[in-house]
Amino acid sequence: xxGRLTQGxxxxxxxxxxxxxxxxxxxxxxxxxxxxxxxxxxxxxxFTTRNLVNILISAxxxxxxxxxxxxxxxxxxxxxxxxxxxxxxxxxxxxxxEEAGFSLPLTVVFALLAGIAAGLFNGLIVVNxxxxxxxxxLATQGVMLAVALFLSGGQTITxxxxxxxxxxxxxxxxxPSSVWIMFLCYILGWxxxxxTKLGAHIYATGADYRAALLSGVPVDRVIRVALVISALAAxxxxxxxxxxxxxxxxxxxxxxxxxxFVTxxxxxxLGGFSLFGGVGRIERNLVAVLFLTxxxxxxxxxxxxxxxxxxxxxxxxxxAVILSVLRARMT
Amino acid sequence: xxxxxxxxxxxDLDKSFGAVHAVRSVSWKVFQGRVNALVGDNGAGKSTLxxxxxxxxxxxxxxFRVRGQETRIGGPAGAFGLGIAAVYQDxxxxxxxxxxxxxxxxxELTRGPGAIFLDHKGMLQQAxxxxxxxxARIPNVREMVRNLSGGQRQAVAVGRALIRGGEIIIMDxxxxxxxxxxxxxxxxxxxxxxxxxxxxxxxxxxxQQVFEIADYISVMFHGELLGTRTxxxxxxxxxxxxxxxxxxP
Numbered sequence: 001x002x003g004r005l006t007q008g009x010x011x012x013x014x015x016x017x018x019x020x021x022x023x024x025x026x027x028x029x030x031x032x033x034x035x036x037x038x039x040x041x042x043x044x045x046x047f048t049t050r051n052l053v054n055i056l057i058s059a060x061x062x063x064x065x066x067x068x069x070x071x072x073x074x075x076x077x078x079x080x081x082x083x084x085x086x087x088x089x090x091x092x093x094x095x096x097x098e099e100a101g102f103s104l105p106l107t108v109v110f111a112l113l114a115g116i117a118a119g120l121f122n123g124l125i126v127v128n129x130x131x132x133x134x135x136x137x138l139a140t141q142g143v144m145l146a147v148a149l150f151l152s153g154g155q156t157i158t159x160x161x162x163x164x165x166x167x168x169x170x171x172x173x174x175x176p177s178s179v180w181i182m183f184l185c186y187i188l189g190w191x192x193x194x195x196t197k198l199g200a201h202i203y204a205t206g207a208d209y210r211a212a213l214l215s216g217v218p219v220d221r222v223i224r225v226a227l228v229i230s231a232l233a234a235x236x237x238x239x240x241x242x243x244x245x246x247x248x249x250x251x252x253x254x255x256x257x258x259x260x261f262v263t264x265x266x267x268x269x270l271g272g273f274s275l276f277g278g279v280g281r282i283e284r285n286l287v288a289v290l291f292l293t294x295x296x297x298x299x300x301x302x303x304x305x306x307x308x309x310x311x312x313x314x315x316x317x318x319x320a321v322i323l324s325v326l327r328a329r330m331t
Numbered sequence: 332x333x334x335x336x337x338x339x340x341x342x343d344l345d346k347s348f349g350a351v352h353a354v355r356s357v358s359w360k361v362f363q364g365r366v367n368a369l370v371g372d373n374g375a376g377k378s379t380l381x382x383x384x385x386x387x388x389x390x391x392x393x394x395f396r397v398r399g400q401e402t403r404i405g406g407p408a409g410a411f412g413l414g415i416a417a418v419y420q421d422x423x424x425x426x427x428x429x430x431x432x433x434x435x436x437x438x439e440l441t442r443g444p445g446a447i448f449l450d451h452k453g454m455l456q457q458a459x460x461x462x463x464x465x466x467a468r469i470p471n472v473r474e475m476v477r478n479l480s481g482g483q484r485q486a487v488a489v490g491r492a493l494i495r496g497g498e499i500i501i502m503d504x505x506x507x508x509x510x511x512x513x514x515x516x517x518x519x520x521x522x523x524x525x526x527x528x529x530x531x532x533x534x535x536x537x538x539q540q541v542f543e544i545a546d547y548i549s550v551m552f553h554g555e556l557l558g559t560r561t562x563x564x565x566x567x568x569x570x571x572x573x574x575x576x577x578x579x580p
Contacts, residue, residue: 216437
């Protein structure tokens with residue numbers, strides 16, 4: 001009989017390995033709660049409504065980028081063009097709203113279209129050019145940054161017109177709209193990844209490209225869609241960042257210090273995702289983003305020097321990469 | 332045996348890779364509800380021939396007749412459409428996905444508007460049923476494939492072929508990487524499939540095993556099909572001689 005040898009139990013070794021993997025995957029929940037409790041006692045003003053809302057706002061920006069990023073990495077694509085997409089979309093937003101006088105909804109639509117275009121561009125290079133995403137998107141990011149620079153004439157575009165910032169400052173049940181948008185992104189992401197055919201194909205393509213291909217999964221289309229979703233999330237973040245700051249972000253960097261490819265990558269890896277694709281759960285990323293945000297916020301409140309905070313964040317990435325590689329070796 | 336029906340036939344099938352003539356004008360009959368073994372030395376063209384049948388490669392010349400009808404096999408999807416499903420030597424399973432998702436990979440059951448939502452419950456039920464039918468005992472169909480034994484994996488891959496509507500199941504060296512006990516499990520699986528009326532194309536190196544399980548034994552040598560014997564008509568010595576290139580005795 002098939003499986004007679006192993007029926008009932010899979011062997012102690014396999015079980016133990018699965019237990020360790022479970023801990024590695026879900027450790028982020030425990031660590032985040034511990035960190036939170038720690039700062040409640042150690043960091044002044046940490047546990048105030050105002051600060052907690054600040055944490056959520058700041059997490060929402062990094063969180064939306066990360067949600068999209070998650071989809072790309074699940075499909076096995078390390079998308080490094082986040083900064084470039086942010087730059088193009090922030091300039092698009094500022095130009096259309098301030099200088100072209102577009103309505104708010106139309107501005108948002110075009111900024112998101114710019115994101116979709118950027119994602120399609122990435123897909124073209126990765127799929128048609130058959131170039132590894134990590135390298136391909138590094139190159140396309142250069143193009144996107146240059147396009148943004150050209151469009152903005154090398155200037156930061158300040159937004160004097162009313163209506164944009166007000167829209168993101170709107171609070172529903174005391175929580176700013178950007179935070180609701182982030183939660184919405186994660187809910188949509190969770191449904192898409194766990195409940196739809198596309199989600200199943202994204203996981204399979206990332207986990208084993210060849211097996212997915214032989215099973216009739218339209219792998220190239222899946223990769224294109226994943227890259228578009230990743231860019232779309234970055235573009236959405238760009239709209240929010242631009243609205244909050246009332247100006248375009250030069251190189252997509254100036255204001256959005258914590259919204260970048262490295263943060264997204266750190267969060268994704270801390271969340272138990274594989275650098276090589278196909279493994280991970282999107283809800284853990286939300287927690288990982290909160291972890292990183294709380295870490296930065298708490299240290300700042302404790303008056304730790306910015307340089308030190310950056311070093312700590314740097315080590316978080318190093319640790320996350322080690323975790324990811326260990327995980328990959330075990331499976 | 333004489334009354335066996337031909338379910339699939341290749342007609343003067345030809346395939347070259349540059350200067351290498353891998354399959355030379357092969358006309359091969361596959362019999363319905365039987366285990367059709369294809370043997371031959373390394374590089375004899377067995378893998379190329381089955382890749383042509385499973386749609387993974389396109390021939391340079393010749394064609395196919397499936398259930399009496401001349402047809403072409405445009406790709407893996409076209410092969411599935413004709414009820415031909417290949418179980419690749421490496422099984423093409425996704426290690427980090429569970430048994431159910433692997434069995435339905437690429438042919439997921441869906442529900443809801445636009446058929447975009449997965450029918451998890453339906454897939455679970457059908458996976459259980461198919462695995463029961465082939466007497467595969469996998470304790471938990473939510474188990475990751477990475478934790479399964481070699482025999483269990485083979486069952487998952489065969490289950491996938493059946494879910495695809497596979498009537499002609501191609502198994503490429505299914506026992507090559509397995510130990511004695513697991514090999515017996517796979518042979519039993521093949522036997523079960525035959526009892527259920529499935530047609531099996533079995534590629535194997537192991538002559539003893541072929542004699543143990545196959546109804547028909549076909550031998551390839553240097554890209555040519557040297558001949559087909561029924562198991563009862565052939566001796567191991569004959570078949571070995573043919574594998575070495577000796578034409579019909």
